[in-house]
Amino acid sequence: MAPRKNSSALDDLDIVGLRRSLLDWYARSGRDLPWRRQTDPYAIWISEIMLQQTRVTTVIPYYERWLTRFPTVEDLAAADLQDVLKLWEGLGYYARARNLHAAAGQIVGEYGGMFPRDLDRVMALSGIGRTTAGGILSLAFNAPISILDGNVKRVYSRLIALEVPPSKALPRLWNVSDRCLDPDNPRDFNQALMDLGATVCTRHEPNCLLCPWRESCRAYNKGTQSVIPMREESNPLPHKRIGVAVIRDDRGLILIDRRPAKGLLGGLWEFPGGKIEDGETVEECIRREILEEIGIEIEVNDHLITIDHAYTHFRVNLQVYNCRYLSGEARAIECEEIRWVTLAEIEIYPFPKANLQIIEALKARAVGSPGDRV
């Protein structure tokens, strides 16, 4: 008989035993999380999206606020996107909020508000991929669908002592996840797997002595658990200096603009500005950018604040200056929309984190200098 072509990394492991020991561990040591207290697919969907690339402790207050404000998919579908983004403000990856809003429309429009149970239909919703779909369907409906999130990649990479970074072996890891999943207890199994990765099989200093899979884990048995999973390649972050304008007109109103709907910080509001080119002063940059983007002449006055901020693929240094409107009619040339607002009205608009520091600085200055022109 010919050797099996697809011999798996799991061939020597007792999968039934692994399932039982993990579920036993989960019954004793699983986490009590807000979205596990019910099986409403809408609430579980919201939690799964918020948890993408985001820590549990960060998500919990956002999750609670969201379910209070938008208790049902109909509430979300009927909401204004700006209000959705405002509720998401500070959580990052804002496409997630835009996709939630769009998918709510899909669910209400195509499925009468009933969350679909079919994997292909769930994955067709905006912002839902294979892992999120598996998470929702297994948690809400106890459907036997595997997942492969960051926790699961780490746990299985160690279990099979994977010799390459997980991104180089996704088909193998999905195969492991499919074969290990307990078809009789998919809900608890998937949750247990994520809890194991989050609390025991952690990135740094995993607590192997508490792990139910210790005896089977190939990394543990080789003593390589601290170097697996292997690191992904990473490139140095580029750095940009940005000139930013807080422009006031003669009435003291402040100019803000809304960024294009897609791309970085899509749909959020900001103070206008742009990249400082080589050989250009900050003041020159700000005057040029405002003329290009908004079409008005301004006077660049005193420095308000400097903000250093790191995004995923680059860092910025924001040089923020108080400016005064001089001439021309402001219009949205390189943005979606512009508005002149008061400092009080600004609270309504969703801003990226780095811009919230500018608003704080403006408020502090307004309080500290009552005679200042506000």
Added chain:
DNA sequence: GATCCGTGGTG
């Protein structure tokens, strides 16, 4: 398949 997309915690 490589790149883009935020923010806060951490060693």
Added chain:
DNA sequence: TCACCAAGGAT
């Protein structure tokens, strides 16, 4: 201080 990273998906 700073690179790395944490419940991924879209293009």
